[in-house]
């Protein structure tokens with residue numbers, strides 16, 4: 001890419017959408033400094049990857065990167081986990097224990113799910129941020145903190161502040177720079193790039209057919225990139241390269257959890273170039289438009305026909321700039337009897353580029369044995 005260096009950040013964080021390019025630009029800007037960074041984004045969207053990229057791009061890269069999931073540690077243990085304790089500090093503290101802050105000396109400490117940190121620990125953390133030192137639980141000695149703190153959260157921290165479960169003064173200290181990761185659903189064009197990059201980290205990755213890749217780009221990905229990775233790992237397990245490419249008919253069983261997968265495989269034209277995302281968007285828009293027309297503009301019915309959740313359908317309408325009026329209008333002049341044949345998840349069989357695919361699919365369905373999954 002002409003305007004972006006092909007550096008370690010690019011290697012770590014795949015995707016070419018404007019949103020992800022902006023995230024990479026932010027990483028490059030903040031990495032060399034010591035400023036605290038707050039990374040927000042839905043679960044599995046890559047917050048830890050961003051934190052690691054910041055660490056890798058800093059002059060602390062040769063020092064430890066320590067990640068703590070604050071939501072996974074029982075509240076009565078979290079302070080000792082973070083700050084360590086002296087021998088005899090409490091019942092069961094038989095030895096001095098070094099906490100995560102000390103382990104991260106000179107390096108980077110990622111406090112993941114910071115919104116779940118109990119208020120008492122938040123007070124201690126604020127003190128560390130302000131004074132650059134802390135004491136172990138039950139100890140008097142001040143221990144200098146030489147690391148950098150990065151916090152991450154999938155929850156709405158300003159709301160937690162309003163609710164009184166998160167301290168606003170801590171938020172101001174942490175959020176010197178804020179990096180926000182979009183959900184995968186908001187950057188579907190990144191899917192081919194992500195598939196390529198994630199596949200490199202998988203032993204004997206499966207090969208995906210173009211139509212399978214197109215279908216992946218239509219899934220809602222509630223588990224974001226983590227979910228995509230799981231699908232690829234599962235595909236490698238059940239469809240090793242010797243078995244031929246993973247095709248659309250394999251995907252419903254690979255995409256989980258049950259119910260989040262689109263129903264029957266959509267018919268999409270195979271593509272060879274990087275016009276993939278544009279083509280997918282155009283076909284999706286037309287499919288939605290057809291459904292709206294057949295549902296006389298009733299969004300809930302159109303959503304049901306396409307197998308898309310109603311809220312997602314509305315969001316997609318907004319993204320495609322599709323209005324109910326636009327969808328219904330041609331119906332009054334131009335309704336075709338053949339449309340009644342359309343099954344919910346299909347593109348109109350009248351579409352010229354779809355006709356051969358439809359014929360091919362019908363032939364395939366007639367001869368292909370049931371999927372083993």
Ligand SMILES: Nc1ncnc2c1ncn2[C@@H]1O[C@H](COP(=O)(O)OP(=O)(O)OP(=O)(O)O)[C@@H](O)[C@H]1O
Pocket residue numbers: 012013014015041042043044045046047048049050112154194197198225226229
């Ligand atoms: N842009 C990306 N490029 C390559 N891999 C990615 C990218 N984003 C996420 N991943 C991969 O997706 C998985 C989940 O990422 P990560 O653990 O960073 O998400 P997270 O937002 O920190 O999740 P959680 O909210 O559960 O803590 C990891 O396997 C990670 O390597």
